[in-house]
Amino acid sequence: MSSSTSSSKARWGGFGRTFLVAATLLVAALLVLAFLVDPYDSGRSPLKLKSGVSPQGPRTAAASRGRDPHFSGAIFGNSHIQLVSPEQLTQLTGAPFVSLIAPATGARESLVLLDWYLRHRKEPAQALVIGIDVRWCVSDPALAIEKPFPFWLFERSTASYLAGLVRFDVIEETLRRLRYLSAKVPERARPDGYWDYEAGYEVQGFHSDPGRRAKLLEPLDASGGNVAGPFPAATALRQLLDRMAPDVPVVLVRPPNFVSALPVPGTVGARADAACRDAYAKLAAERPRTALVDWRIDRPENRQPDNYFDHTHYRQRIARPLGADIAGAIIGLR
Amino acid sequence: MLFNSFAFLLGFLPLALALHWLVERFAPAWRLPLLALLSFAFYGWWDWRFMPLLAFSILLNWLIAEAFLKTKRGMLITLAIAINLAILALFKYFNFFADLAAMIPGLPTTKLDLALPLGISFFTFHHVMYLTDLRRGEAPRYDLVRYALYIAFFPQVLAGPLVRWREIMHQFDERPYQRPDAAERIARGIMLLTIGLAKKVLIGDPLSEYANPVFAAAAAGDVVSMAQAWQGTLAFTFQIYFDFSGYTDMALGLALLFGIVLPQNFDVPYRAVSLQDFWRRWHMTLSRFLRDYLYIPLGGSRHGLPLQLWALFATMALGGLWHGAGLNFVAWGVAHGVVLAIGVLWRRAGLPMPKLLGWALTFVFVAFCWVLFRASSFDAALVIYKGMLGLSPVGTGFKWRAFLPAIAVAMIGPTAWAAVHKAPPARWLAVLTAILFVLVLFKIGDDANYEFIYFQF
Numbered sequence: 151m152s153s154s155t156s157s158s159k160a161r162w163g164g165f166g167r168t169f170l171v172a173a174t175l176l177v178a179a180l181l182v183l184a185f186l187v188d189p190y191d192s193g194r195s196p197l198k199l200k201s202g203v204s205p206q207g208p209r210t211a212a213a214s215r216g217r218d219p220h221f222s223g224a225i226f227g228n229s230h231i232q233l234v235s236p237e238q239l240t241q242l243t244g245a246p247f248v249s250l251i252a253p254a255t256g257a258r259e260s261l262v263l264l265d266w267y268l269r270h271r272k273e274p275a276q277a278l279v280i281g282i283d284v285r286w287c288v289s290d291p292a293l294a295i296e297k298p299f300p301f302w303l304f305e306r307s308t309a310s311y312l313a314g315l316v317r318f319d320v321i322e323e324t325l326r327r328l329r330y331l332s333a334k335v336p337e338r339a340r341p342d343g344y345w346d347y348e349a350g351y352e353v354q355g356f357h358s359d360p361g362r363r364a365k366l367l368e369p370l371d372a373s374g375g376n377v378a379g380p381f382p383a384a385t386a387l388r389q390l391l392d393r394m395a396p397d398v399p400v401v402l403v404r405p406p407n408f409v410s411a412l413p414v415p416g417t418v419g420a421r422a423d424a425a426c427r428d429a430y431a432k433l434a435a436e437r438p439r440t441a442l443v444d445w446r447i448d449r450p451e452n453r454q455p456d457n458y459f460d461h462t463h464y465r466q467r468i469a470r471p472l473g474a475d476i477a478g479a480i481i482g483l484r
Numbered sequence: 485m486l487f488n489s490f491a492f493l494l495g496f497l498p499l500a501l502a503l504h505w506l507v508e509r510f511a512p513a514w515r516l517p518l519l520a521l522l523s524f525a526f527y528g529w530w531d532w533r534f535m536p537l538l539a540f541s542i543l544l545n546w547l548i549a550e551a552f553l554k555t556k557r558g559m560l561i562t563l564a565i566a567i568n569l570a571i572l573a574l575f576k577y578f579n580f581f582a583d584l585a586a587m588i589p590g591l592p593t594t595k596l597d598l599a600l601p602l603g604i605s606f607f608t609f610h611h612v613m614y615l616t617d618l619r620r621g622e623a624p625r626y627d628l629v630r631y632a633l634y635i636a637f638f639p640q641v642l643a644g645p646l647v648r649w650r651e652i653m654h655q656f657d658e659r660p661y662q663r664p665d666a667a668e669r670i671a672r673g674i675m676l677l678t679i680g681l682a683k684k685v686l687i688g689d690p691l692s693e694y695a696n697p698v699f700a701a702a703a704a705g706d707v708v709s710m711a712q713a714w715q716g717t718l719a720f721t722f723q724i725y726f727d728f729s730g731y732t733d734m735a736l737g738l739a740l741l742f743g744i745v746l747p748q749n750f751d752v753p754y755r756a757v758s759l760q761d762f763w764r765r766w767h768m769t770l771s772r773f774l775r776d777y778l779y780i781p782l783g784g785s786r787h788g789l790p791l792q793l794w795a796l797f798a799t800m801a802l803g804g805l806w807h808g809a810g811l812n813f814v815a816w817g818v819a820h821g822v823v824l825a826i827g828v829l830w831r832r833a834g835l836p837m838p839k840l841l842g843w844a845l846t847f848v849f850v851a852f853c854w855v856l857f858r859a860s861s862f863d864a865a866l867v868i869y870k871g872m873l874g875l876s877p878v879g880t881g882f883k884w885r886a887f888l889p890a891i892a893v894a895m896i897g898p899t900a901w902a903a904v905h906k907a908p909p910a911r912w913l914a915v916l917t918a919i920l921f922v923l924v925l926f927k928i929g930d931d932a933n934y935e936f937i938y939f940q941f
Contacts, residue, residue, distance in 0.1 A: 161909035162667035168911050169674055172918035177925070298931030316490075317929030 177316070184315045187331070189323035190303055193217050193270070194311060202338045204330045206323070208345065209252045212263050213303050215343045217270035221248035223480075224267050226260045227281025229253040229347065230405035230462055233469035234279070234476060236342045242477035245276035249343035256285030257383035258293035259301075261390060266304045268394055277399045277480045280387070283462070287374040287426035291382040348465060356459035363455065370461045372411040373419035374426065381429040388433050391440075399439045399483035401476050402430050406445035406468050409453045411461035441479040445472055485529040487677075487734045488685055488928050496526065497738070504742055508661050516629050516656055519637065519742065526638035527603070534601040538636060541571065545611045546631045549618055553625050561619040565612055572608045575600055580809035603642040605806060607635050609773055614649045616777060623649055630656055639738040643731055645749040646769040652744060660743020671914070672904050673740030678917050679900040680733025681924040687890050688726030694719035694886055695858065702867040703860045709879025713871025720858045721851045722890035725754065728767070733900040748901050754850075754894045757842040759823050762850060774799050793828065797821040807857070812865065816856040823849060 188195035191203045191214035203214045215221070223245040225234055236247035250263045260280065268275070288294070302314025314320075330336040356362050391400060404427065413420035427444065434442040445468075451457055457467045464472075485492045500522045507514045528535040548564040551557075573581075578596045586593045614634065617623035626634070626649075633656060634649055635641070660666060698716025702708050708716070732749040739746045749768050756762035763771045779799040783791035797818070804817015830837065852872070859865035870876050897903070907913055 158909065159664060159667055162665075162671045164911065165671040165909050165914045166667060166674065168914035169671075169918045169921075172915045173921050176918060176922045180922070180926070300931075314929075316926055317931075318923070318927040319930050321926055 180321065181312060181315055184320050184324050185312065187324050187327050189320055189327045190214060191327075192303060192311075194308070200331050200336070202341060204326050204337055205339045207252075208250075208343060209255075209259075209300055210303060210323070211339050211343065212250050212252065213266070214339075215248050215341060216250055216263060216267045218248060218341060219270075219272065221246050221342070222271075222273065222276040223247040223278070224264075224275065225249045225251060225279040225281070226264050226267075227251050227403070227405070228255045228260075228283065228285070230283045231279070231281030231403060232345060232347060233464065233466065234281075234403075234473045235469065236344050238470070238473040239277075239279070239477050239480070240342075242474065243277060243480045245480075247277075247279075247342065249345075251281070251343070252299070254297045255299060256288075256293060256295060257386070258295055259299045261293075261383070261386055262299075262301060262304050264387075264390055268390070269306075274395045275398050277401070277483075279401045279403060279476055279480075281405050282402050282430050283405050284372050284374040284426075286383040286387075286430070287376050287381060287422070288383065289376045289378075289380055291380075293383055293386070346466075347463070348459075351459040351463065356463075357456075362460070366408060366455055366458060366460060367410055369414070370411040371413070371419045372407055372461065373413050373422040375418065375422050377418060377422045377425055379425060379429065381426060384429040384433055388437070391433075391437060396438045399480050400434075400437065400441075401479045401483070402434055402440065402442045403472075403476060404430075404442070404444040404446040405462070406452055406464050406472060408455070408458040408461045408464075409448055412446065412448055412452070439483040441483055443472075443475055443479050445475070485526055487731065487738070488681055488924075490925075490928065491529075493925065493928075496522075496529075497741075501741060505661065508659060508743075512659060516633055519656075520629055520632045523633065523636040523638040523641060527636060527641055530602050531599070537571075537601055537604075538607065538641075541568070541607065541611070542632045542635050543628070545615065545635075546626075546628050549615065549625070549631070552618060558619055561615045564615050568608045568611050572604055574598070575604055577805075577809045606644050606646060607641060609646055609777075610635050612777060613646070613773065617649065626653060637739070637744070639735040639742075639744075640746060643728070643735075644767075644769055645732055645735065645747050646773050647746055651747055655744050658743060663743070666743070668909070669740045669743060669745075671909065672907070673737045674921075675904045675907060675913075675917050676733050676737030676740065676900055678737070678921045678924065679904065680730045680735075680737055681928075682920050683726045683730030683733060683893070683900070685730075685924050685927045687893065688723050688730055691719045691723035691726070691886070691890060694883065695723055699858055699860070699864065699868070702864040705863070705867070707876050708867050708871040709877045710871050710874050711879035711882040713868050713876070715882055717851050717855055717868060717872060718887055721754075721854050722887060722894060724854060724857070725750075725894055726890065729900075736901065748899070751899055752894070752897075754847060755843070756846050756850075757839045758827055758837065759820065759846055759849065760827050761842075762846055763820075763824070770803070774803050778802060789828075789832070793825045796825050796828065800824060812856045812859060812862060815862075816853050819853050819856070 186195050186197055188197075188199060190210045191199070191201060193213075201214070201218070203211050216224070221236075223236075223239060223243065225231060225236060225239070225247060228251055232249070232251045232253065234249075236249045239245070239247040250267060252259055252263070264278070264280070300314070302310055305311050305314065330338075351357065413423040423446070427442075427446075431442050434440040445452070451468050451471065454467075456465075458464050485496055487493075503518060503522070504515070507518045524535060524538070527538055544567065545564055548560050552560040574596070575598050578598070582593045582595050585591050614623055614631075630653060634647075634653060637647075637652070640647060660669070663669070695716045698708060698712050699720070701712070702716075729750040736746050736748070747769055751765040751768065753762055753766035756765050779795050782795035782798055784795060785792045798821070800821030801814055801817045804813045804815070804820070807813045807816070852869075855865050855868045855872075859868060867876075871879075898906075
């Protein structure tokens with residue numbers, strides 16, 4: 151072998167080794183940086199950092215909000231409970247509320263957030279509000295999800311959290327977090343997590359487009375079709391609630407639906423709806439200080455098309471009295 | 485298992501490389517059985533139920549090849565090819581033909597709810613290539629392990645490239661890590677794998693965010709504006725290139741890590757100045773297969789113009805059907821066949837075609853045809869075409885900047901293969917490759933990780 155061939159062979163060998171070392175070091179450096187900077191303010195960094203996060207989606211912001219010791223009450227669920235204002239509940243009950251809802255999620259995500267919230271309480275919570283929509287009525291024990299959710303962020307194991315940090319979103323958020331931490335007056339995401347969706351729906355024409363208005367009047371089966379059970383989400387919720395003090399008031403809310411999405415009596419949908427409602431009514435009856443507030447019924451507010459953007463997304467005209475009902479239930483449970 | 489997944493990049497690949505190195509070093513006789521085993525494990529990861537199908541397919545074809553070598557009866561090869569095509573038809577085309585039959589009033593039809601085994605279109609063609617060449621007396625006998633590896637070698641089993649037996653079989657008998665250029669091959673393999681991942685994950689996948697909503701709107705029957713139609717079509721035009729050529733780069737790079745050189749599949753296709761030129765640059769190994777095993781047997785170019793045009797048309801129509809069991813894919817193939825035939829007539833007539841005009845016409849035609857490829861139905865394709873031709877509102881918000889990186893890499897840059905083979909063994913390049921690899925790794929970690937478009941074929 152000539153010396154030039156030998157030298158080339160050595161240099162190519164060095165290429166492979168350099169690649170491996172550089173890639174390993176870079177991954178390690180990025181992970182250490184992300185762990186220390188704690189991009190979503192999950193409280194895992196050993197450093198004392200500014201609390202809160204810059205404006206971002208509720209899925210990741212929930213890590214910071216959920217461990218904020220100020221909030222002794224919390225709302226869980228998806229966009230079907232999103233319009234219930236934590237400010238209103240705070241005002242009416244005296245307990246500071248945070249909204250830990252995440253749109254387009256189901257029971258599995260809510261249970262993870264509820265667990266996260268409970269894990270970070272030094273004092274027992276003063277009240278919990280949980281939106282129980284059709285996604286809580288499934289029989290699938292896996293509680294399948296529809297949209298990506300950052301389960302890794304709420305993991306108990308540090309190794310799983312570190313594995314979860316290997317994502318490009320984390321690099322981007324780490325840079326934003328560094329800006330947030332270094333700014334004197336950083337723009338902070340709303341601490342109580344409230345997000346009024348009305349403007350967004352208005353812009354999309356949900357309230358003005360005749361086509362969308364016409365669709366609202368069309369019947370929709372929103373029962374989920376699970377007539378015979380089981381209801382694994384109810385079981386999982388019961389197990390989670392059993393871990394905390396029995397005197398914490400819990401309000402299960404069946405969110406309002408427009409009348410065209412309510413089950414027609416005598417149909418399979420009606421039986422499925424009743425079966426699901428009964429599962430959560432049973433939970434409410436068996437656990438102390440637990441109430442079921444059911445707005446998924448035929449009531450005057452649910453007959454007004456102007457109160458709804460679509461079958462399941464209502465407006466403030468409903469959210470306010472619903473909030474008052476929930477607050478009343480909490481006060482009644484004390 | 486996707487190449488662009490943690491399970492593959494951080495699990496299967498390092499383990500496979502370590503085992504392969506150990507066996508190559510200490511028990512070289514076991515190298516090929518190990519590679520075959522790894523390939524089956526890789527294939528079975530998707531859906532273990534298809535492993536027996538792959539094994540059965542390999543065993544049956546090998547046994548028939550053995551029988552042919554003993555008896556020299558050509559009927560056996562015809563039978564084997566017919567069985568392969570029948571299995572492919574059962575899994576891939578049964579419902580397509582059932583739908584066609586249903587169009588005939590009074591004809592009772594039935595449908596099968598079968599999942600499509602991944603890579604079946606590709607490994608069927610590998611069988612056909614070997615068996616045909618065996619009958620021609622060009623291919624030798626191989627033992628079962630070598631034949632299994634030819635069909636199932638994991639870098640190429642799912643979506644090619646379509647490798648001829650003569651390109652790969654002799655390489656299986658080498659001691660790849662004893663070669664003087666072993667380290668160079670590994671380094672170039674790492675670069676190719678990284679560039680392929682980057683093409684797919686950093687350029688191709690993000691383009692789907694521009695294509696998917698437009699084609700979804702068309703499928704829903706919504707009006708698609710001119711700006712949206714062009715946005716969606718161009719996004720898919722580049723997405724499919726970066727997706728498929730990225731996959732091929734990964735396959736070539738992975739094979740190099742195991743000491744195997746696979747054939748190239750792309751040569752800057754969107755720089756083609758004619759449709760004929762395009763097919764010499766796009767999915768080159770399929771073009772080669774269609775030419776050698778379909779177009780030439782159908783008549784080719786040496787038996788008169790009418791037969792040549794017919795062979796071209798039939799080859800492309802069948803090529804379209806190979807891509808997918810739907811009339812839209814047939815229409816895509818037919819459109820290519822017709823325009824290729826027009827190209828033949830144009831050249832025969834001696835008519836001129838300036839290169840710039842030829843490039844523009846080719847690119848626009850290819851992009852137009854991708855609509856048939858991507859749209860979920862003819863109606864949806866029609867909605868897009870109306871938009872592209874200005875028969876719907878002009879619209880606003882054409883995001884041309886989104887295409888700049890894709891255009892730059894697809895049009896100006898060299899192929900990944902060419903770039904990697906010119907690369908020097910420099911330390912800075914290794915660091916740069918590592919940075920790109922880590923970026924891709926973090927991008928893969930995001931929740932939006934996409935399968936390869938060509939897996940459905």
